[in-house]
Amino acid sequence: MNQNPLFGAVCYYEFTGDLIDFIDEINRLGLKWIEYKYDKSLIGRGESSQSAIIRRALDDTGIGISIHTPFDGLNIASPKNKIRMQSVGELKRSIDYAAEVGAPSATIHGGQISPVEYTSEVWNASVAANLKSLSELAEYGKSRGVALCLENGNAYERCWLKHGNHHGEMKEIRSQITDNLYYTVDFGHALYFSSDPSFMIGELGQENVLVTHLHDNNGMFDSHSDLGTGILNLDSLLSTMLSENWIFPVCLEMKSADDLRHSAKTLFKSYSRIRECY
Numbered sequence: 001m002n003q004n005p006l007f008g009a010v011c012y013y014e015f016t017g018d019l020i021d022f023i024d025e026i027n028r029l030g031l032k033w034i035e036y037k038y039d040k041s042l043i044g045r046g047e048s049s050q051s052a053i054i055r056r057a058l059d060d061t062g063i064g065i066s067i068h069t070p071f072d073g074l075n076i077a078s079p080k081n082k083i084r085m086q087s088v089g090e091l092k093r094s095i096d097y098a099a100e101v102g103a104p105s106a107t108i109h110g111g112q113i114s115p116v117e118y119t120s121e122v123w124n125a126s127v128a129a130n131l132k133s134l135s136e137l138a139e140y141g142k143s144r145g146v147a148l149c150l151e152n153g154n155a156y157e158r159c160w161l162k163h164g165n166h167h168g169e170m171k172e173i174r175s176q177i178t179d180n181l182y183y184t185v186d187f188g189h190a191l192y193f194s195s196d197p198s199f200m201i202g203e204l205g206q207e208n209v210l211v212t213h214l215h216d217n218n219g220m221f222d223s224h225s226d227l228g229t230g231i232l233n234l235d236s237l238l239s240t241m242l243s244e245n246w247i248f249p250v251c252l253e254m255k256s257a258d259d260l261r262h263s264a265k266t267l268f269k270s271y272s273r274i275r276e277c278y
Contacts, residue, residue, distance in 0.1 A: 005241065007267060008033025009260055010068065010213060010253040011042065018046030019101075020057055025257070027061045029264045033249035035107065035211060037068045038094035051100040058102065064249065066149075066211050067098035067106045076137070077111020077130035077163055079122055084129050087111075092140055099144040105210045106141060107149045107184040108134070110163035110173070118161060130163045135177050142180040149184040149210050150174065152200070154222045155192045165189075167203045174208070182208050187237065188215035188224060188253065195219075196233040198240035206244060213253040214267070224255050227266040234266070238274045 008031050011022050019036055026034055036042070047053050058065055074087035091108065098106045111130045113122060134150065141148040150170055153162040164170050167190075174181050183204050190197030201209055214237075216230035217223045227234055241250070252267065254260040 005271065006033055006064070006247070006249040007031050007264075007271075008035065008064070008249045008251040009264070010035040010251050011037055012253075012255050012257075012260070013037065013039065013042075014256050015042070018042075019048040019054055020046065023054075023057045023061060023063055026063060029261065030268070031252075031264060032062065033064045033066070033251055035066045035068050035213075035249075035251050035253075036101075036103075038070050038097055039072075043097065051102075054101045065101060065103045066249070067094060067101070067103045067146075069094040069106050069108045071109045075111045076108075076133035077113065077126045079113070079125035079129055081129075084111075084133055088133050088136060091137055095137070095141050095144055095146050095148075098141075098146045103146065105147040105149050105182070105184075107151050107211060108137065109151055110134070110153060112153075112160040112162040114159070115161055123161070127163065131173065131176055134173065134181060138177055138180040147182050147210055148180055149182045151184040151213075152186055152189050154186075154189045156189075156220065156222045165192075167200055170204065182210045184211040184213065185209050186213040186253070187232070188213060188217055189222065191217055191219055191231060195231045196236040196240075198237040201240070201244065201246065206246065206248075209248050211248055212246075212250050214250050215253045215263075224253055224259075226254065226259050227252075227263040227270075234270050235274055238271055239277075242274060242278050 076087045078084045138148045153165040155165040187197045215224040216232040219231045
């Protein structure tokens with residue numbers, strides 16, 4: 001049984017400091033992992049681009065790090081090659097950043113098309129573009145020592161037809177990539193399927209999962225709400241974590257500092273209670 005779970009947090013867009021500030025905040029909360037979003041507004045702040053300073057702060061606190069690659073305004077699955085290539089180029093820059101700060105992995109979203117674009121021909125072209133981009137990025141990540149992790153998408157939104165929402169599709173995508181493609185499991189996104197989304201780990205294979213995201217919602221909207229305010233069966237998920245001895249980070253992904261602090265308290269309290277049963 002894992003007595004020392006690796007709990008962490010994803011840096012939220014509402015955060016106003018730099019990466020050093022976020023490391024300090026996470027350390028105060030007793031968390032041990034950060035997933036930092038590669039976003040120009042975040043990377044450009046303070047000392048966020050100072051890799052030597054960041055590495056030293058991580059070493060001093062014992063906190064690990066992964067990077068979330070950008071996705072706003074990008075589409076690695078666009079049938080239009082110019083858009084696809086521009087998107088891949090931007091994601092390569094985020095992989096470079098991951099390598100610079102010592103992150104062993106980078107989370108990536110699959111691409112998408114708009115429903116108004118849909119025809120079987122366009123969808124098939126998008127599937128092919130998505131695989132081509134992921135293969136290229138996985139290979140590039142390997143050259144930089146960074147594992148690429150495909151995240152299960154948010155299936156609540158009807159404005160996009162996304163690649164990789166379902167674990168079966170994620171496995172199919174990975175089966176067609178030669179090397180260096182793993183998974184980031186977003187449990188909040190998977191509440192679309194079940195109030196206890198821990199089943200995703202077994203479906204995908206624990207050895208293939210490098211990072212997870214944890215947040216709550218009402219089962220109808222991807223709200224990234226506090227733990228305990230939605231349908232998530234946190235106790236059941238933590239029981240699975242203990243029984244299966246998860247070794248990957250479980251990262252809270254909230255929208256504000258208050259939500260993060262509240263969810264961290266809820267997570268630690270629930271974990272302590274569940275651990276007593278083992």
